[in-house]
Amino acid sequence: MAQETSGAYTLPGVGGDQRRATAYRRLPVEERRRQLLSTALELFSHRSPEHISIDDIAAAAGASRPLVYRYFPGGKQQIYEAALRSAAEELTACFVEPPEGTPTQRLANVLDRYLAFVAGHDAGFSALVRGGCVTETSRTTAIIDGVRRGAAEQVFVHLQVEAPGLRLRMAVRSWIAAVEAVSLTWLDEGRRPPADELRDWLVDHFVGILAAAAASDRQTAQVAAALLAQERADCGAGVLARRLLA
Amino acid sequence: MAQETSGAYTLPGVGGDQRRATAYRRLPVEERRRQLLSTALELFSHRSPEHISIDDIAAAAGASRPLVYRYFPGGKQQIYEAALRSAAEELTACFVEPPEGTPTQRLANVLDRYLAFVAGHDAGFSALVRGGCVTETSRTTAIIDGVRRGAAEQVFVHLQVEAPGLRLRMAVRSWIAAVEAVSLTWLDEGRRPPADELRDWLVDHFVGILAAAAASDRQTAQVAAALLAQERADCGAGVLARRLLA
Numbered sequence: 224m225a226q227e228t229s230g231a232y233t234l235p236g237v238g239g240d241q242r243r244a245t246a247y248r249r250l251p252v253e254e255r256r257r258q259l260l261s262t263a264l265e266l267f268s269h270r271s272p273e274h275i276s277i278d279d280i281a282a283a284a285g286a287s288r289p290l291v292y293r294y295f296p297g298g299k300q301q302i303y304e305a306a307l308r309s310a311a312e313e314l315t316a317c318f319v320e321p322p323e324g325t326p327t328q329r330l331a332n333v334l335d336r337y338l339a340f341v342a343g344h345d346a347g348f349s350a351l352v353r354g355g356c357v358t359e360t361s362r363t364t365a366i367i368d369g370v371r372r373g374a375a376e377q378v379f380v381h382l383q384v385e386a387p388g389l390r391l392r393m394a395v396r397s398w399i400a401a402v403e404a405v406s407l408t409w410l411d412e413g414r415r416p417p418a419d420e421l422r423d424w425l426v427d428h429f430v431g432i433l434a435a436a437a438a439s440d441r442q443t444a445q446v447a448a449a450l451l452a453q454e455r456a457d458c459g460a461g462v463l464a465r466r467l468l469a
Numbered sequence: 470m471a472q473e474t475s476g477a478y479t480l481p482g483v484g485g486d487q488r489r490a491t492a493y494r495r496l497p498v499e500e501r502r503r504q505l506l507s508t509a510l511e512l513f514s515h516r517s518p519e520h521i522s523i524d525d526i527a528a529a530a531g532a533s534r535p536l537v538y539r540y541f542p543g544g545k546q547q548i549y550e551a552a553l554r555s556a557a558e559e560l561t562a563c564f565v566e567p568p569e570g571t572p573t574q575r576l577a578n579v580l581d582r583y584l585a586f587v588a589g590h591d592a593g594f595s596a597l598v599r600g601g602c603v604t605e606t607s608r609t610t611a612i613i614d615g616v617r618r619g620a621a622e623q624v625f626v627h628l629q630v631e632a633p634g635l636r637l638r639m640a641v642r643s644w645i646a647a648v649e650a651v652s653l654t655w656l657d658e659g660r661r662p663p664a665d666e667l668r669d670w671l672v673d674h675f676v677g678i679l680a681a682a683a684a685s686d687r688q689t690a691q692v693a694a695a696l697l698a699q700e701r702a703d704c705g706a707g708v709l710a711r712r713l714l715a
Contacts, residue, residue, distance in 0.1 A: 389661060390670065393651050397674060400650030401643035408642055415635060424636065427681035428643060431713070435677030438709050439670065463684050467677070467713055 256294055259284050264306040268344035272303055304362055307351070311366050314340050315373040322381065326450045327426050327460035329381060334402075334422040341406045342414065349410055352403055374399050382446050390440035398432050401425075426460045434467035502540055505530050510552040514590035518549055550608055553597070557612050560586050561619040568627065572696045573672050573706035575627060580648075580668040587652045588660065595656055598649055620645050628692050636686035644678050647671075672706045680713035 250258065262284040266275050277299055281288045295302040317336035320329045341348050351367065378395050379387055387395070402425055409421055416424075437447040447468045454461040496504065508530040512521050523545055527534045541548040563582035566575045587594050597613065624641050625633055633641070648671055655667055662670075683693040693714045700707040 389658065393654055393670065394674075396654055397647035397651045400646045401678070404646030405639050405643050408639055412635065424639065424682070424685065427684060428640075428678055431677035431679075431681030432647070432674055433677075434680070434713060435673035435709065436670070438673060438712075463681065466684075467680060 255286075255290075259286065259291060259294055259302070260306055260309055263302045264310055264347075267303060267306050268310075268347040270346050271350040272299075272347075275299070277302075304366070307363055307366050310344065310347075311370050314370055318374050318377040320377070320381070325454050325461060326381060327430070327454060327464060330426050330429060331422055331460070333377070334425050335418070337402070338406070338409075338418045338422060341410065342418065345410050349407055352407060371396075371399055383449065384442070384446055388440070388442045390436055391443045391446065394432050394436035394443060398429050401428055401432075423460065427463055430460060430464045430467055437468065501532075501536075505532065505537060505540055505548070506552055506555055509548045510556055510593075513549060513552050514556075514593040516592050517596040518545075518593070521545070523548075550612070553609055553612050556590065556593075557616050560616055564620050564623040566623070566627070571700050571707060572627060573676070573700060573710060576672050576675060577668055577706070579623070580671050581664070583648070584652070584655075584664045584668060587656065588664065591656050595653055598653060617642075617645055629695065630688070630692055634686070634688045636682055637689045637692065640678050640682035640689060644675050647674055647678075669706065673709055676706060676710045676713055683714065 259280065263280050266279060266283055277288055277291050280299075280302065281291045284291070291302070292298065295305065314337070317340055318333055320333050322329070324332075351363070375392070375395050378399075379385075382391075384391065405421070405425065405428075409415070433443065433447050433450075437444040451464055451468045454464050456462060456465050505526065509526050512525060512529055523534055523537055526545075526548065527537045530537070537548070538544065541551065560583070563586055564579055566579050568575070570578075597609070621638070621641050624644075625631075628637075630637065651667070651671065651674075655661070679689065679693050679696075683690040697710055697714045700710050702708060702711050
């Protein structure tokens with residue numbers, strides 16, 4: 224495996240293992256790249272991108288500024304986009320759920336993972352979805368839109384719809400937008416209510432939006448009827464689904 | 470009233486009145502400022518901000534580049550923000566609706582004005598709400614957030630709620646986000662479905678989200694019951710409201 228060629232040493236971290244303090248070592252190229260990226264993602268997750276410099280990233284990674292530039296010649300913008308891409312993959316992976324259990328339970332499982340992701344990347348998530356930061360470009364917007372499309376695709380998989388019509392697409396798209404907006408409010412409100420309560424609200428929102436769309440669209444009505452047949456009448460979202468979708 | 474001091478002439482517009490073609494005239498300062506702003510807003514409405522230059526604005530306004538800079542020393546960013554602020558005021562004014570007729574009819578009236586605004590500012594609206602353009606800053610984000618807050622406040626006025634709790638605020642916030650997302654999809658889809666159909670969908674969404682929130686929140690349930698009492702059972706959204714909210 225390729226090795227770094229010069230000046231690329233791991234410096235001791237604050238509070239790190241004393242034995243490692245003098246163990247400067249070169250990292251294989253791929254390993255170093257991964258380490259820089261995960262360090263950057265950790266920083267970008269909890270502070271707004273405009274408050275993070277290449278020096279911050281270098282210091283947190285125990286690397287030199289020139290080393291960071293060797294891996295990311297485009298500087299902060301490039302490392303931000305790479306970190307964002309890796310976060311987008313992680314988030315998109317959260318959306319995959321096996322077709323087992325009731326549909327509202329599956330949705331709840333996905334939302335549990337999603338809200339854990341949001342909580343784990345709070346400041347970065349806000350900055351990203353809100354926009355308005357210096358590092359936002361059409362490329363970052365495309366990455367975020369890709370995540371939204373990924374979410375919608377997974378919903379359609381579970382709805383077992385191969386060719387969703389306009390009304391159904393708009394309903395799903397609007398629920399995803401609602402989830403994003405509610406997540407931001409949740410972070411702003413100091414993560415109130417608790418994640419499990421918020422997750423239940425968001426499942427209810429889905430049922431509500433689907434019920435509204437089903438009232439005026441045949442395809443959505445068929446999808447809703449098929450979902451309802453898989454629900455159980457004795458658990459929370461199932462009760463609501465039965466009442467609104469019946 | 471203050472007059473422009475030099476070099477500030479109105480040039481003939483394409484297809485303009487021939488008699489005005491040679492009638493170069495100085496404009497009073499406030500009038501010129503308004504004219505530059507409305508010209509800029511017109512341009513920003515139909516093209517993405519990164520594709521518009523100060524020269525474009527000067528040409529469209531029949532003014533010179535130095536004149537535009539005299540009024541907006543901060544250049545394109547300043548004129549964009551000023552145009553955005555004026556568009557935000559216009560949009561916020563759309564949300565005001567007298568407390569007459571059924572609640573769903575009032576909501577439909579507001580949405581008619583809103584969708585007319587969206588259609589009239591298509592490219593600019595997309596660029597703005599999507600973010601990802603070079604002219605996006607924390608100030609433009611704050612302006613947009615102000616419009617969202619204005620929309621939510623008007624909803625609470627009609628819900629006759631002075632102190633909305635978290636659940637109700639999240640429901641309204643999520644509906645507003647849904648409306649934004651659906652508007653973008655609507656523009657992307659070549660304004661399909663027709664505006665009046667989309668407006669009905671969005672009213673239905675509101676009913677659906679409110680019904681879902683009412684199922685698990687006492688305040689929302691009270692608000693929903695009070696709204697329902699004002700609905701008529703014989704028109705579209707009223708029928709849905711009766712079914713979902715009862």
